[in-house]
Amino acid sequence: xxxxxxxxxxxxxFHIIEKEFPLQVNNGYIPDEFTxxxxxxxxxxxxxxxxxxxxxxxxxxxxxxLTSALKRLGPGxxxxxxxxxxxxxxxxxDLDRHGVKAVRFNLNRGGSAGSEDLVPMANRVYDxxxxxxxxxxxxxxxxxxxxxxxGLPKVAIDHLGIxxxxxxxxxxxxxxxxxxxxxxxxxxxxxxxxxxxxxYEVNPNVLMFGTDLPSTRARxxxxxxxxxxxxxxxxxxxxxxxxxxxxxxxxxxxxxxS
Numbered sequence: 001x002x003x004x005x006x007x008x009x010x011x012x013x014f015h016i017i018e019k020e021f022p023l024q025v026n027n028g029y030i031p032d033e034f035t036x037x038x039x040x041x042x043x044x045x046x047x048x049x050x051x052x053x054x055x056x057x058x059x060x061x062x063x064x065x066l067t068s069a070l071k072r073l074g075p076g077x078x079x080x081x082x083x084x085x086x087x088x089x090x091x092x093x094d095l096d097r098h099g100v101k102a103v104r105f106n107l108n109r110g111g112s113a114g115s116e117d118l119v120p121m122a123n124r125v126y127d128x129x130x131x132x133x134x135x136x137x138x139x140x141x142x143x144x145x146x147x148x149x150x151g152l153p154k155v156a157i158d159h160l161g162i163x164x165x166x167x168x169x170x171x172x173x174x175x176x177x178x179x180x181x182x183x184x185x186x187x188x189x190x191x192x193x194x195x196x197x198x199x200y201e202v203n204p205n206v207l208m209f210g211t212d213l214p215s216t217r218a219r220x221x222x223x224x225x226x227x228x229x230x231x232x233x234x235x236x237x238x239x240x241x242x243x244x245x246x247x248x249x250x251x252x253x254x255x256x257x258s
Contacts, residue, residue, distance in 0.1 A: 004045050005047050006047070007243050009047060009051075009243045011050075011209075011210050011213075012052050013051075013183040014051055014053065015053070015213065016034065016053050017065075031214070031216045039213060050078075051078075052101070052210070052247075054104060055082045057106050058216075070100070071098070077099065078100065080100070092125060092128055100131070101132070102132050103125055103133050105118055105136070107138075118148065132154035132179075134155070135149075135158065136158040139166050142166055150176055156208070157170070159184040160182060160183070160184075160188055161190075171198060174199060180208070181209075182230065183210040184215070185226045186212075186215055186222065186223070187219060187220075193233045196230065196234065206246065209242050209247070
């Protein structure tokens with residue numbers, strides 16, 4: 001069995017939560033602090049080559065925490081933010097200069113723009129700076145958006161789609177190039193191994209691994225076994241694509257990896 005340090009990882013989904021920056025209550029919830037130091041300490045036995053810092057529902061539209069985190073994390077890390085529809089082009093351009101690469105729509109917990117803003121925002125940020133959108137959604141939202149998603153320039157789905165309800169709809173979207181994050185295994189209502197296998201068979205280029213640390217509100221926090229599970233299901237060669245190559249390509253960092 002490989003050690004966690006044997007395979008380079010681009011962690012496509014994790015949160016940095018620092019109390020000196022604004023946090024907002026979301027459905028009665030405020031997360032515990034999870035600093036950059038906490039992140040590196042938890043993954044000290046991993047070969048982390050970069051990753052995507054993702055804004056959570058509890059961070060709303062605050063950009064100060066994200067730009068600060070990206071500056072301290074340095075090259076190889078990108079940001080996934082939440083934006084109101086009133087954001088200006090100059091604000092988007094400034095975030096792009098700080099390393100932000102995507103806008104998140106949290107349709108599961110809120111804290112972001114709503115689904116009514118998805119199409120105009122997805123087209124706007126792609127045309128302006130080449131960003132994509134990331135969707136945290138459940139089965140109902142997937143059904144309501146299944147005809148809109150194929151028309152968007154570039155999209156990723158969080159947490160394997162949360163449940164296996166309407167998995168066939170999701171697989172059809174993946175055939176057309178929709179990307180999907182293998183993240184948050186402790187919060188999912190599906191057979192992770194079976195879902196990973198099916199997704200990889202449909203499109204091996206769109207599956208991306210992330211830790212989802214610090215696993216806010218998940219039933220089970222991230223475990224090293226989640227890493228090993230990907231290897232057990234796909235085999236080492238295929239898993240390496242999921243651990244880094246696909247995400248580096250998707251986030252436009254393929255020429256910056258060592």
